[in-house]
Amino acid sequence: MAIDKAHILDMLRSFPFISEVIDKGENNQCWTIAIAFPVKEDESLWFDMKLISYVSPMKQRGSSPIKFVNKDLMAYPHIMDDGGLCLHTPDQITWDDRVHAEIEALHEWIEKYYVREEKDAHYDDLVVEHVATKDSMMQFYFTQLDAMPPVGSYGEVLFTNLSKGTSDGYTINNFIVQCVSWGGKKAYGEWSKDYLAMEPRYKGLYVMLSGNPARYNKFAYTQYDELSELCTDDQLSYLYKKLYGGDKYPFVFWGYKTPSGKLRWLVTCPSEDEHIIRGIKTRLNDKIVYVPELQPIEMKCVYADECSYDNYFGRGRFLDEIVNKKILIIGLGALGSAVATTLTRCGARKIVLCDYDQKHPGNVCRSEYLFETGRTKKTNELKQILSAISPFVEVTEDTDMCNFKLHVSAGGKNAESKLNEFDIIFDCSIDSELMWAIDQVKTTAQIVNLSISNKANELVCAFSPNIREFVTRIYTKIIEETDGDMYNPEGCWSPTFKASYNDVQIVVQYAMRYIVRMLSGEMDIANFIIKEQDESLNLIRW
Amino acid sequence: MEEINKNEYLDEVLYSHKMCHIEKRTDKYKEIAKDLRDAVMEHYGNKKMYPTFLSGSIAKHTAVNTKFDIDFVIPFRRDSFDTLEAMYEDVHTFLKTLIKDNEKYRAANLKKQTVSIGFTILTEVEGSYEEISIDVVPGRELKQDDYGETRDLNLYFCNPDWGFLAKDSTYQKTNIQKQSDTICGKENERKIIRLLKVWKKANNKDIKSFALELFVIKAMDGYDGAKDLWSMLKHVLQYIAEHATDKSCHLLDPGNSNNDVLEKMDDVKRSYLQREMKNLVEGIERNDWYIKQAFPVNQKFPKVKDSYGMRPGNQVPLPPTNKHFG
Numbered sequence: 107m108a109i110d111k112a113h114i115l116d117m118l119r120s121f122p123f124i125s126e127v128i129d130k131g132e133n134n135q136c137w138t139i140a141i142a143f144p145v146k147e148d149e150s151l152w153f154d155m156k157l158i159s160y161v162s163p164m165k166q167r168g169s170s171p172i173k174f175v176n177k178d179l180m181a182y183p184h185i186m187d188d189g190g191l192c193l194h195t196p197d198q199i200t201w202d203d204r205v206h207a208e209i210e211a212l213h214e215w216i217e218k219y220y221v222r223e224e225k226d227a228h229y230d231d232l233v234v235e236h237v238a239t240k241d242s243m244m245q246f247y248f249t250q251l252d253a254m255p256p257v258g259s260y261g262e263v264l265f266t267n268l269s270k271g272t273s274d275g276y277t278i279n280n281f282i283v284q285c286v287s288w289g290g291k292k293a294y295g296e297w298s299k300d301y302l303a304m305e306p307r308y309k310g311l312y313v314m315l316s317g318n319p320a321r322y323n324k325f326a327y328t329q330y331d332e333l334s335e336l337c338t339d340d341q342l343s344y345l346y347k348k349l350y351g352g353d354k355y356p357f358v359f360w361g362y363k364t365p366s367g368k369l370r371w372l373v374t375c376p377s378e379d380e381h382i383i384r385g386i387k388t389r390l391n392d393k394i395v396y397v398p399e400l401q402p403i404e405m406k407c408v409y410a411d412e413c414s415y416d417n418y419f420g421r422g423r424f425l426d427e428i429v430n431k432k433i434l435i436i437g438l439g440a441l442g443s444a445v446a447t448t449l450t451r452c453g454a455r456k457i458v459l460c461d462y463d464q465k466h467p468g469n470v471c472r473s474e475y476l477f478e479t480g481r482t483k484k485t486n487e488l489k490q491i492l493s494a495i496s497p498f499v500e501v502t503e504d505t506d507m508c509n510f511k512l513h514v515s516a517g518g519k520n521a522e523s524k525l526n527e528f529d530i531i532f533d534c535s536i537d538s539e540l541m542w543a544i545d546q547v548k549t550t551a552q553i554v555n556l557s558i559s560n561k562a563n564e565l566v567c568a569f570s571p572n573i574r575e576f577v578t579r580i581y582t583k584i585i586e587e588t589d590g591d592m593y594n595p596e597g598c599w600s601p602t603f604k605a606s607y608n609d610v611q612i613v614v615q616y617a618m619r620y621i622v623r624m625l626s627g628e629m630d631i632a633n634f635i636i637k638e639q640d641e642s643l644n645l646i647r648w
Numbered sequence: 649m650e651e652i653n654k655n656e657y658l659d660e661v662l663y664s665h666k667m668c669h670i671e672k673r674t675d676k677y678k679e680i681a682k683d684l685r686d687a688v689m690e691h692y693g694n695k696k697m698y699p700t701f702l703s704g705s706i707a708k709h710t711a712v713n714t715k716f717d718i719d720f721v722i723p724f725r726r727d728s729f730d731t732l733e734a735m736y737e738d739v740h741t742f743l744k745t746l747i748k749d750n751e752k753y754r755a756a757n758l759k760k761q762t763v764s765i766g767f768t769i770l771t772e773v774e775g776s777y778e779e780i781s782i783d784v785v786p787g788r789e790l791k792q793d794d795y796g797e798t799r800d801l802n803l804y805f806c807n808p809d810w811g812f813l814a815k816d817s818t819y820q821k822t823n824i825q826k827q828s829d830t831i832c833g834k835e836n837e838r839k840i841i842r843l844l845k846v847w848k849k850a851n852n853k854d855i856k857s858f859a860l861e862l863f864v865i866k867a868m869d870g871y872d873g874a875k876d877l878w879s880m881l882k883h884v885l886q887y888i889a890e891h892a893t894d895k896s897c898h899l900l901d902p903g904n905s906n907n908d909v910l911e912k913m914d915d916v917k918r919s920y921l922q923r924e925m926k927n928l929v930e931g932i933e934r935n936d937w938y939i940k941q942a943f944p945v946n947q948k949f950p951k952v953k954d955s956y957g958m959r960p961g962n963q964v965p966l967p968p969t970n971k972h973f974g
Binding site: 536 | 770775776777964965966967968969970971972973974
């Protein structure tokens with residue numbers, strides 16, 4: 107879409123809140139127009155409006171072709187370190203609409219942040235200039251620790267690597283920070299035990315700074331010497347000895363606290379060729395001492411993102427009444443595995459799995475398993491999958507529950523205490539004998555029994571107590587006989603139901619929405635059936 | 649295979665189907681029926697109706713705990729309604745309004761049935777929800793003020809093309825009191841009726857209970873054989889097999905001698921009944937285990953045997969494995 111410069115200048119002049127428009131010409135295919143906004147009686151705020159692309163008024167990779175720059179406003183919110191204003195304007199098709207949207211957004215910014223001097227309520231992480239080598243980049247993930255390293259402390263950071271990523275020809279080396287140690291103390295990340303125990307572990311160095319390592323509280327420092335005022339001599343001496351004492355420490359973690367007291371790390375990768383700290387010869391009380399000093403060397407920062415539980419599940423999770431419960435899932439077929447992954451993606455912290463069965467390729471199409479893992483015990487694979495989804499879920503296996511019905515049937519004494527180990531039990535096993543056995547036991551655990559009919563026409567959800575009676579009645583009296591169109595695998599197995607991943611997921615997800623509401627006390631607990639009727643899913647409560 | 653003592657076994661069947669095992673449920677039925685009866689009484693008052701009374705298998709003590717019904721009859725005075733249809737419709741309208749206006753009947757439904765109005769409500773019984781059905785039977789005395797004496801009532805037939813009635817009938821004289829009295833004090837007959845109800849329910853047989861009841865009473869009338877359960881049951885089964893298709897046999901409704909219940913069953917139904925009875929006797933004579941299939945113990949309330957405390961080998965009801973999946 108061709109750009110009409112004269113028309114754009116006319117447009118700019120027509121805005122009532124723009125007092126002056128000066129065409130500064132073109133340079134390196136960037137057309138600059140200076141525009142003035144009167145903000146006070148005798149004061150105008152000038153911005154350079156830069157058209158950095160003439161190709162189209164549309165955004166490219168999220169960036170508008172129009173940019174406003176004023177390097178004097180760096181201390182203000184949403185101004186980047188090149189003086190450019192970060193505006194998020196709506197999508198536009200024509201240049202007229204684009205110019206309008208950008209100018210309106212700029213005007214709003216001026217009113218809010220410059221004239222009224224408002225501040226945003228939320229905390230924005232520092233703007234860090236990251237470096238990447240020719241073909242790889244580093245990414246650290248960290249959580250809050252179970253103890254905060256004190257300001258002035260120094261020590262080691264243990265981290266380990268996740269899988270490698272790739273993007274646009276780069277290799278991305280992903281790491282998680284597991285533990286920080288100082289003066290005989292250790293503080294661990296929030297990660298699940300599996301992640302904390304992951305090998306191999308690498309070591310980095312850390313110092314806890316006395317303030318925010320940033321200009322305007324926004325832009326992370328870019329040279330080591332800028333950190334000097336935030337470090338103690340002891341910290342620098344420690345770093346000096348460790349960095350240049352023979353062992354290899356490829357990363358230094360510079361810790362600081364946010365205004366709300368949360369831990370953040372600026373992670374740098376000191377070059378082996380240039381010493382970032384030097385001992386400066388100084389005379390002190392008639393003695394020659396070497397005082398460590400950070401050098402004006404560029405800080406090569408790598409990516410370090412806060413990945414605590416609240417951040418990880420910040421976009422959506424189940425309520426605390428669910429996620430903090432110990433949840434047992436019995437039967438890990440299409441239903442059980444879907445329940446397990448749903449709970450995990452919604453923030454569950456303690457999941458116990460029970461199934462004696464192995465996964466076969468035929469299971470993959472409508473459950474959560476993978477083909478590449480081949481034949482394996484369902485509990486083993488699902489544990490891996492759940493841990494891969496969430497670094498906060500503790501997944502264990504319970505083999506006792508596989509024999510629970512036999513235990514109850516034989517009059518065993520410990521049935522109640524066994525069930526009481528859990529807060530919530532999803533029984534997706536469709537084992538009627540187990541259903542009977544669980545019904546026999548008084549327990550503090552809330553049992554949720556899930557099953558579906560052929561073609562996933564109905565999902566039946568029953569809550570303890572008296573599950574068997576309800577489920578039996580529903581399947582004998584309410585749910586109609588199907589046409590017998592079942593799936594018969596080879597051999598003498600019983601035929602299994604026919605239903606796709608989509609068929610299963612849609613009823614499971616719908617059911618989980620209400621199960622969670624019921625278990626968290628938002629709704630009364632009631633048995634229900636989900637059934638598709640007249641092209642919509644209906645939940646029929648009993 | 650263990651030899652079955654048929655008498656002990658049938659005794660166990662009867663025991664397991666006793667209504668006393670489900671007292672809380674029947675109390676719930678009675679409680680709901682009482683509320684309805686009170687509401688009806690309050691609405692119509694003494695000037696339009698006589699006191700309601702309970703009928704159905706619970707009232708007649710022929711109920712089994714796997715299948716029972718509770719009905720109550722509203723005996724209206726002759727001058728309350730011009731027609732039986734108006735009576736039936738008025739009761740239906742009243743119940744409909746009652747349900748609509750009353751929060752406690754929020755989960756209730758009405759259904760027009762042959763002579764009654766079916767009232768069903770989803771209610772909590774012993775921790776789980778179940779549907780309770782009560783049949784409301786409106787009836788009108790034949791002549792003004794003669795109900796006190798005769799207990800005769802005319803019932804309206806909502807759907808005359810049903811059951812054993814002449815297709816052109818729109819009403820039927822009955823005397824529910826006499827129907828109930830017929831079985832009064834007949835303990836053996838009641839046992840056999842209850843066994844046949846167990847069989848009918850467990851095997852899902854489409855045979856009218858009322859016809860079976862009348863057949864049992866007729867078969868046992870003058871019976872002087874052995875008084876053990878199997879002998880009596882066998883006698884009744886053979887009697888019905890012999891007479892079900894016999895055109896000279898009649899089963900007269902004690903409430904209306906003009907109503908021949910057997911005559912109103914068509915030939916197909918009569919020969920079906922004959923066949924079923926014959927099969928039962930032959931099946932049980934041939935194989936002991938057949939009696940367990942035909943007359944299953946209600947596994948919820950087994951009679952614990954003195955010796956080992958073992959339960960009989962019938963199943964706890966479980967969902968069919970070919971219908972539910974995970």
